[in-house]
Amino acid sequence: KQLGISPEPVEWRLGPWDNELEWHREFVKRFDRPIASIVVATSKPEKDWIPERWATVVDILSERFGLQPVLVGGTSQRETEAAEKITSLSKSKPVYALGSGLRKLVSILDASQIVLSPDTGPLHMTVALDRPVISLIGYTDPRRTGPYRKFQDLIVDAFHGAGDQGPITMKTKSDRMSRITVADVEQRLQIWNDRYRPKS
Numbered sequence: 001k002q003l004g005i006s007p008e009p010v011e012w013r014l015g016p017w018d019n020e021l022e023w024h025r026e027f028v029k030r031f032d033r034p035i036a037s038i039v040v041a042t043s044k045p046e047k048d049w050i051p052e053r054w055a056t057v058v059d060i061l062s063e064r065f066g067l068q069p070v071l072v073g074g075t076s077q078r079e080t081e082a083a084e085k086i087t088s089l090s091k092s093k094p095v096y097a098l099g100s101g102l103r104k105l106v107s108i109l110d111a112s113q114i115v116l117s118p119d120t121g122p123l124h125m126t127v128a129l130d131r132p133v134i135s136l137i138g139y140t141d142p143r144r145t146g147p148y149r150k151f152q153d154l155i156v157d158a159f160h161g162a163g164d165q166g167p168i169t170m171k172t173k174s175d176r177m178s179r180i181t182v183a184d185v186e187q188r189l190q191i192w193n194d195r196y197r198p199k200s
Contacts, residue, residue: 010149012128015106024107030095036067037108037126038094039117040086041079046174047118047139051082055089056182057116062092065189069094072108072122114192116185118177119145127151132196134188138176143168153191156184 016024028035038058041048061067071086071094073079083098097108109115109126116134117123119142126133127147135146138158146155158179 014125014128015103016110020103020107023104024111027104027107028111031068033066033068034113035070035108035111036061036065037070037072037097037112037115037122038086039115039120039122040071040073040082040098041076042118042120044139045078046172047120047137047177048078048082049118049136049177049180051085052089053180053182053185054082054086057185058086058090058094059092060182060186060189064186065193067113070097070108070112071095072100072105073098075099113197114189123147132192134185134192136177136180136185138179139172139174141169141171144170151196153195154188156180156188 038054040051040054058069061069069092071083073083075098079098083096087093087096100108105122106125106129109122109131110129112131114132114134115122115126117126117136119135119137119140123133123135124147127150130150132151132154133147135142135151135155137146137155141159142155142157146152158176159173
């Protein structure tokens with residue numbers, strides 16, 4: 001405001017850009033149902049969710065909600081091992097899209113009807129693309145690190161306990177992600193289905 005520049009509206013202009021639209025279209029054409037992207041891991045193990053529980057969510061996405069799960073992220077050892085475990089344990093096999101690179105990841109997230117993510121970069125990319133995201137957060141305070149202005153009703157908050165709000169904090173809690181249950185995620189999926197899913 002001091003510079004005479006209006007802070008609103010916030011425009012991210014993340015893409016996909018014109019030269020990326022063909023790849024975007026070709027990616028979407030691979031599927032006969034809507035896409036649900038899962039960000040399998042983060043740069044900090046304390047922020048990651050349990051692969052065995054992700055595998056159950058993969059089956060719920062496919063069998064209950066009629067979505068095609070797609071695993072996204074980098075190709076670090078932790079991420080690839082998590083993706084392999086998720087794939088091996090799920091009945092409804094997800095599409096492996098790790099290592100797509102940042103710009104193609106933008107297209108994948110943009111093509112997704114729903115994204116599920118721990119507290120990491122693709123979560124915020126998804127919000128910038130105006131796509132619904134289910135945020136699984138326990139290591140950090142989701143009021144500080146959660147989705148910007150949108151989809152607060154889709155946050156799974158394991159950082160706070162019952163009645164444990166207090167001021168927003170930079171404090172971290174390394175033992176909280178295991179508190180998130182499959183039922184917690186399924187409940188947010190139902191909220192997404194009722195409030196945000198495109199009506200055909």
